[in-house]
Amino acid sequence: MTYHPKSDFMAVMMQRGYLADCTDYQALDEALSQGVVTAYIGYDATAKSLHVGHLLNIMMLRWFQKTGHKPITLMGGGTTKVGDPSFRADERPLLTPDQIDANIDGMKQVFAKYLDYGESGNGALMLNNAEWLDGLNYLEFLRDIGRHFSVNRMLSFESVKSRLDREQSLSFLEFNYMILQAYDFLELYRRYDCTLQMGGSDQWGNIVNGIDLTRRVLDEEIYGLTSPLLTTSDGRKMGKSQGGAIWLNSDMLSPYEFWQFWRNTTDADVGRFLKLYTEMPLDECERLGALAGSEINDAKIVLANEVTALCHGAEAAAAAEATAREVFEKGGVGDDLPTLELSPADLGDGISIVQLIVKSGLAKSGKEAKRLIAENGARIDDAPLTDAGMMLDAGALASPVKLSAGKKRHALVKLAD
Structure with a gap:
């Protein structure tokens, strides 16, 4: 479609x-x-931090504000009690109100880095849908809102249909989710004159529901806009790594590990990620993305620095780059590596190298650690590690020991002071 935007x-x-x-x-x-x-974009409070999978939409809100408009971050204090069934094979575990509140507190830390919640005309708002969902009267809600929803149509939405086609159970609780999300849009329009909902393309059905509901109840025209669901060029879901989710809160993932995630971007994704996750000029994103050979590594460092500076600050980005250079170029230890501190009780008479690899997060299980050693993928202080039966005692840990899994993942092990 050729369309030249005015805005x-x-x-x-x-x-x-x-x-x-x-x-x-x-x-x-x-x-x-x-x-x-x-x-607005809605965020259910299912964890204490948002992860890289959310970053695309956070950047959309940031650009929305930068171009003069007013963003709302809607925390799902109410909808989290139900759980979004979209494209899930099973029901989400139900959280207590206290867990939901704690998760919202953790998630708020990230938004403050990307959006300005000041008093200006387009200052961002942070709202919680528990404000209007918690006090709903069930019978009134069914009569006033439920009558506008066709079950036939709800069953045709891909997020529901895919679950039913696989003959996986969909509870009535989850089936209500799309009605509640549609109601959020109606309420935000009523209360804040909010005329646009954005989200990932998996939310298209939920967004359209809200638009339809507002048209039926208030006879008003509002809009929906979705972003693509990103996968990396090798087909993996964006934001997942071997070690699990790439969290945006520094207490759940260190800025150094966050930086490393971006530094390890596949060559083919660099240009695209620069456009989506940084604010660098388009022509510069394209120039860097087109670099070949070893030069593309310089572009990856620019990407890692820019994204880390937005999320954790310029100082954290500079420190992460300095640590990486020390570790990779000089073979040093680096101050910012993920560190495992062992107490005398942890150490006992000695601890096996396999346990250390697991405890430091370089492998998920003893079996995986042994396989890493067997396949020559493990190193200790930059020397190949070949003995899976190796034990380390207090003497061996008198100074910090550096463990490595492959060329890119490292951790320090030291005794607690």
């Missing part, structure tokens, strides 16, 4: 690769070009 925001979305679909490109673009628009 700065829509131009950014289209040129940098954020746009998968939109309910009405031209009407939304027109509204964006005529004044301040309010938009």
